[in-house]
Amino acid sequence: MAWWSYSDSQDSKDDLQREIARRKKKGEAFVPVEAPKGSKLAVKFWGQSWQHHLESYADYESRLPRGRSYLRKGNVYNLSIDKGVVTAQVAGQSLYDVSIKISPMKPALWQNIQKQCAGQIGSLLDLLGGKVGDGVLRVITDREQGLFPAPKEIKTICTCPDWADLCKHAAAVLYAIGLKFDAEPELFFKLRGVNYEELVSQAADAVAQGPAGGDAVIIANEDISSMFGIDMGDALSPEAEATLKSVVPKVRKAAKKSARKRPAG
Ligand SMILES: [Zn+2]
Incomplete structure (x- = not known):
């Protein structure tokens, strides 16, 4: 382990806290998405269906688990779900803006x-x-x-330097969406337009x-x-x-x- 590893990660944690503090000072809200303590995330019908649906795709298989742990650590903030788009902020090495665009459901x-x-x-x-x-x-x-979007209809954008199609920050937000559907199932339909x-x-x-x-x-x-x-x-x-x-x-x-x-x- 290189001598600088620890101080590097400590520095970035400090930077992150400073960034959050700076934004809070500017009046920005930081509302974390609370994840349940148990082994499950979403537990109700719409949240669970959303989660199971995403987990059923091989495209996502390797990337989703890291999103789970990010969400559990309380790193997802300010989740907002609107027609065809979800936005959130995720704390990683730095504070990243994530947006997830979902193609509207075809009228037919x-x-x-x-x-x-x-x-x-x-x-x-x-x-x-x-x-x-x-x-x-x-x-x-x-x-x-059906009602749930396929990966090809889901476009994730994150400000982190990860070039993967689905970075862990976006994966955390995908899981956070499921939790939100548990609490407000009507948001699922709003998202799908x-x-x-x-x-x-x-x-x-x-x-x-x-x-x-x-x-x-x-x-x-x-x-x-x-x-x-x-x-x-x-x-x-x-x-x-x-x-x-x-x-x-x-x-x-x-x-x-x-x-x-x-x-x-
Ligand atoms: Zn990212």
Whole structure:
């Protein structure tokens, strides 16, 4: 081990802390992405599906593990997810800016998914909570025709000097995205540039039409969170809750209408 190794890394750590302090002083926020202590990262449906999907590609296999440890050390800050783009800052030898661009979902593909899921997703809460049947699961997780982007649709940019396609900083951000989806699953759809209500309104339409022998979705209880065992305060963002409030009555109304139409007995 060369004599300068230690002091080099110590210097860069000091530089890093100085850089963070300098930016904080300028009023920049540094909000770390908190990673859970256990062996798993994402634990809920959308976060886990995102993670499993990425891990299933050989392109990423060698680079993803280092991203995990970076995330666990609390090195990812200021994660922001928007339509087609994710940005974050990652502390490594220095402070790097990472942006990940994801191609928007092709309208024909999205329409096809809607068609295949029509009438099968009971509620928005089912969708966001990942409570979907096997048929829907197969549709949304299909590698070619599903909701998740393939590596060729994912472009990572990092300000670090690593020339690899996927540096460890970008890999850490890819994992951080999964954690964010655990907390706010609606962000997955925002990232893909699609309106998740369209998957459920198709279901509401199907209910309103009263398919023969189909089970109408009747949400009888105001207390939706207890119904699904989900703490909405924790699980959903204010935006998603507002959406739920607007959509649930529609589904209920459609279900009631359908129930009235059906012959007694
Ligand atoms: Zn990098």
